[in-house]
Amino acid sequence: MAAVLELNKVCMDFGGLRALDEVSLRVEPSQIVALIGPNGAGKTTLFNCVTGIYDPTSGDVLLNAPGGESRRVNGLKPNKVTELGMARTFQNIRLFPSMTVLENVMVGCHCRMHASILGAVVKGPGARAEERRVVDFSYELLRLVGLTRWVNEISSNLPYGAQRRLEIARAMATEPYLVLLDEPAAGMNPQETDDLKELIVRIRDTWSKSILLIEHDMSLVMGISDRIYVMEYGRLIAEGSPKEVSENPAVIKAYLGEDLDA
Amino acid sequence: MLGIKRSLLVSIWFMFLTFPLLVIRVNTVENTVDWRFMNMLYVGVGSFFLSFVWRYLMERRARGGGRSGGQGAGSVMQRVLGEKRIFYPIAAVVALAALSFPLFSDAYQTNVMISTLLYVMLGLGLNIVVGLAGLLDLGYVAFYAVGAYAYALLNQHFGLGFWTVLPLGGLLGAVCGVLLGFPVLRLRGDYLAIVTLGFGEIIRLVLENWGDFTHGPSGIANIPRPGLFGMDLSIHDAAIYIYYIVFGMVLVTIFVVNRLKNSRIGRAWLALKEDEIACQAMGIDKAKTKLTAFALGSTWAGFAGVIFAAKTTFINPACFTFLESALILSIVVLGGMGSITGVIVGALVIVVLPESLRDFPQFRMLLFGAILVLMMIFRPQGFISTERKKYEYHGAADETPAEGE
Numbered sequence: 323m324a325a326v327l328e329l330n331k332v333c334m335d336f337g338g339l340r341a342l343d344e345v346s347l348r349v350e351p352s353q354i355v356a357l358i359g360p361n362g363a364g365k366t367t368l369f370n371c372v373t374g375i376y377d378p379t380s381g382d383v384l385l386n387a388p389g390g391e392s393r394r395v396n397g398l399k400p401n402k403v404t405e406l407g408m409a410r411t412f413q414n415i416r417l418f419p420s421m422t423v424l425e426n427v428m429v430g431c432h433c434r435m436h437a438s439i440l441g442a443v444v445k446g447p448g449a450r451a452e453e454r455r456v457v458d459f460s461y462e463l464l465r466l467v468g469l470t471r472w473v474n475e476i477s478s479n480l481p482y483g484a485q486r487r488l489e490i491a492r493a494m495a496t497e498p499y500l501v502l503l504d505e506p507a508a509g510m511n512p513q514e515t516d517d518l519k520e521l522i523v524r525i526r527d528t529w530s531k532s533i534l535l536i537e538h539d540m541s542l543v544m545g546i547s548d549r550i551y552v553m554e555y556g557r558l559i560a561e562g563s564p565k566e567v568s569e570n571p572a573v574i575k576a577y578l579g580e581d582l583d584a
Numbered sequence: 585m586l587g588i589k590r591s592l593l594v595s596i597w598f599m600f601l602t603f604p605l606l607v608i609r610v611n612t613v614e615n616t617v618d619w620r621f622m623n624m625l626y627v628g629v630g631s632f633f634l635s636f637v638w639r640y641l642m643e644r645r646a647r648g649g650g651r652s653g654g655q656g657a658g659s660v661m662q663r664v665l666g667e668k669r670i671f672y673p674i675a676a677v678v679a680l681a682a683l684s685f686p687l688f689s690d691a692y693q694t695n696v697m698i699s700t701l702l703y704v705m706l707g708l709g710l711n712i713v714v715g716l717a718g719l720l721d722l723g724y725v726a727f728y729a730v731g732a733y734a735y736a737l738l739n740q741h742f743g744l745g746f747w748t749v750l751p752l753g754g755l756l757g758a759v760c761g762v763l764l765g766f767p768v769l770r771l772r773g774d775y776l777a778i779v780t781l782g783f784g785e786i787i788r789l790v791l792e793n794w795g796d797f798t799h800g801p802s803g804i805a806n807i808p809r810p811g812l813f814g815m816d817l818s819i820h821d822a823a824i825y826i827y828y829i830v831f832g833m834v835l836v837t838i839f840v841v842n843r844l845k846n847s848r849i850g851r852a853w854l855a856l857k858e859d860e861i862a863c864q865a866m867g868i869d870k871a872k873t874k875l876t877a878f879a880l881g882s883t884w885a886g887f888a889g890v891i892f893a894a895k896t897t898f899i900n901p902a903c904f905t906f907l908e909s910a911l912i913l914s915i916v917v918l919g920g921m922g923s924i925t926g927v928i929v930g931a932l933v934i935v936v937l938p939e940s941l942r943d944f945p946q947f948r949m950l951l952f953g954a955i956l957v958l959m960m961i962f963r964p965q966g967f968i969s970t971e972r973k974k975y976e977y978h979g980a981a982d983e984t985p986a987e988g989e
Contacts, residue, residue: 373865404867416862418855422972429855433867435848439876442847443840453847461977474974496867 324386326351326500326532327372327408332381334364334371334556341367343556344381349500351388354526354533356543359553360576365536366413368553369504373410374400388499405433409493410502413536415485419478423469423488426477427460430495463491467521483514487521494525501525503535507542515539519546544568552576591635598631599624645962682831686824694823698895700935701830702888707915707927708837709884714913715922715970716850717877718857720777722909723764723784727757727882729791729904731889736804736899737797746810750890757886758879765878769871772860784909791901803900807893826895833891837884838924844880845924846973853877854922918959920966929967 325348334342341364349355357365370376372383377397385406386392395403409430418426435456441449464470467487472480477488486506493501506522507515519542525531537543543550543564550567552560560570567573606623610616686694706728713721731753738744738752768779791798798804809822810829817825844850852873855863864870893899911934919930937955941948959966 375861399869400861400864401867401869404865410865412862412865416859416865418858418862420858420970420972421851421854422974424975425851425854425972429851429863429868430866432848432852432855437848439844439849439880442849443843445843445847449847457975458977473977474972476972492866 324390324392325349326386326388327534328382328384328386329368329372330382330384332368332371332383333379334367334376335379341556342371342378345553345556345558347551347558347561349532349534350548351499351532352526352530353548354522354535354546356547356550357534357536357553358538358540358543358550359559362555363553364556365553366504367556369410369502369536372403373408373502374398374403385500401433404496404498407498408500408502409496409498411486411489411493411504411506413504413508415482415489417477417485417488417492419476421477422474423464423477423480424457424460424473426488427463427492427495428456430492431456431460432496434497460491460495463494464488466494466524467491468517483510483517486510487518490521490525494529494531498531500532500534503533503537505536505538507537507539515542518542522546587636587639590639591632594635595628595632599628602627641962679835686827691820691823694820694827695895696935696939698823698827698830700931701827701834702892702895703912703915703931703935704834704928705830705837705884705888705891706912707919707931708834708841708924709881709888710912711881711916711922711924711927712841712844712853712884713877713881714916715920715927716845716857717853717874717881719874719877720773720780721878721881722777722781722906722913723787724780724881724885724912725904725906725909726764726784726787727760727885728889728892728908729787729901730756730760730882731886732893732899732903733791733798733804733889734886735890735893736807739807740804746808746890746894750887753886753890754883755886757882757884757889760886761878761880761882762875764882765875769874781906781909784904784906788901788904791904798901801901803898803902805898807897807899809897810894823895826891830891830895833887838928841924845922849873849876914956918956918966920968920970922970923966923968926966926968926970933967 327347327349329345329347331344331346332342333340333344345364345368347355347357347368357368359365367376371378372395374395374397381396383395384392385395385403385408387407393406395406395408398406418429421429435452437449437452445453461470461473464473467490469480469484469488469491472484477485480488486509490501490503490506493503503522507518510518522533522535523546526533535543535547547564550560550562550564551558552567552570552573554576559572559576560567562570603624606627607620609618609620611618682697685697689697706724710721710724713719713724734753734756735746735749738749744752764780764783768776771779792801794800809817810826812825852863852868855866855868856870856873856877860870863873892903896903915930915934916927917930918933919928920926938948938952941951944951
């Protein structure tokens with residue numbers, strides 16, 4: 323089966339700085355793929371290249387819908403990429419702070435809705451039904467991430483872990499087949515991390531989505547990833563199963579530094 | 585003790601500040617100087633007591649600060665408005681009062697109310713752009729001018745009537761909104777404000793200088809009032825008629841804005857206002873959303889412009905200065921950005937307050953400014969801050985919160 327997301331030798335230059343150097347990466351359908359590496363390795367830059375916030379200097383980013391349609395997404399606008407079926411969360415939470423929890427998720431449904439200005443004003447049966455469907459769907463998603471008791475709460479009033487989960491629900495609302503999670507466990511306590519782990523696995527198994535995630539929490543990464551890519555200074559230095567990666571000398575070197583006796 | 589000392593300092597400072605203005609008066613007829621020390625005493629005593637009030641308010645603000653704002657009077661108002669059982673009767677009474685208003689009032693009062701309602705329309709229109717979509721537009725009056733001149737010129741050259749031009753004015757407003765929207769798509773915040781400010785001035789300058797087309801600074805006179813099946817109305821009756829037209833338009837505006845606010849597009853606007861990057865990541869087309877906000881916002885300005893021209897029967901570029909834009913913006917900010925009720929209250933305050941202060945002509949604008957400043961200090965979110973809509977779940981199963989909590 324074709325990979326859902328395929329990066330071929332993607333480079334990204336900022337002036338003279340090469341932030342990504344010929345990065346190639348594949349996410350297979352219904353896989354959890356983790357991207358790890360020390361701070362500043364270029365992981366978030368890679369996310370931004372894939373989601374259309376940056377336009378890669380060279381290389382291809384290919385998005386292959388499970389149905390078969392394949393698209394090169396370099397240089398597409400972020401909203402186009404989302405429409406094609408890739409959603410993301412952000413490293414520093416970017417919710418819509420003064421909107422309610424449910425509304426945050428409903429915004430995610432935007433690109434799957436069709437109500438026009440006139441339709442919204444007249445609010446005929448079609449628009450009403452769509453609106454109701456979106457409310458119900460959003461509610462379902464909130465149930466998935468366990469936020470139903472805060473449905474009508476203003477999102478900035480939520481505890482930190484809940485905000486992270488809300489971001490995931492909002493991303494899911496765009497009905498993606500590939501979800502990009504940028505450090506979903508950052509700032510969570512061990513209990514919350516465990517819940518998150520379970521949630522991510524559930525997204526893969528029951529909703530059969532593919533997931534690409536950046537994470538520093540090794541227990542999470544090693545526990546749930548099907549495949550791990552390791553980056554350092556904008557380059558991929560290793561890839562493989564969690565076991566392979568954790569035994570890879572280059573990875574150990576990148577994380578722990580050079581062995582003195584060697 | 586400390587409080588008294590501070591207040592004493594404040595009053596001395598104020599006496600010093602106002603000394604040249606309020607105490608010294610040069611009598612140019614007799615070439616003498618009058619020393620009005622009583623004024624100094626008034627200022628001193630007044631500021632001494634007011635400083636206590638000020639400190640009390642500041643302390644209250646500090647205690648109530650932090651949370652999302654709504655303490656005290658504000659939150660009571662919020663609760664009243666949030667409760668449908670209370671809100672609907674109040675709205676009905678207000679609507680009835682507004683409906684019967686011209687029957688019990690003279691021409692002057694009716695005219696003040698007409699301009700109030702016009703400002704409500706303008707405020708609600710600008711509210712779409714500023715309050716909902718978060719695009720600070722300082723040149724809003726330009727679209728108002730477009731509507732007004734559309735009616736005046738189309739009537740003069742082609743003899744088109746009020747009711748024909750009303751939709752045209754809205755359309756022209758929308759077109760101009762999109763025209764302005766395109767170049768400023770990439771801008772936000774202060775930069776956007778500056779460009780829109782410039783746009784407003786450009787429109788005014790064009791109107792002023794393109795004499796052949798717009799009749800320049802002398803303006804256009806004898807614009808016909810709206811017709812009522814060809815009847816001849818006296819000036820007072822015409823005012824009443826226009827009052828009802830504006831009232832109807834305001835109702836339509838409220839209805840439309842309310843529907844939009846809680847729709848797919850309204851949510852997109854809010855999302856855009858709150859976080860542009862996240863908004864795009866949610867699949868919302870930034871350009872399209874901004875343009876619709878500009879277009880819809882200026883549509884109402886176009887409508888209002890047509891009615892304004894019909895009401896005053898005379899327009900010139902001086903009607904559409906930056907001050908006007910600032911006034912409409914302060915209606916939105918004062919009333920509460922994004923809140924429909926807030927904008928209505930804001931328009932009432934902004935238009936009626938200066939009118940009712942006409943008894944103290946010298947201090948009119950001073951007091952007006954002071955009230956605005958006080959507002960910004962003690963209630964920056966406006967009279968009525970927005971309440972988000974609460975949704976209910978219609979799905980079949982409603983078992984309680986699931987796993988992972």
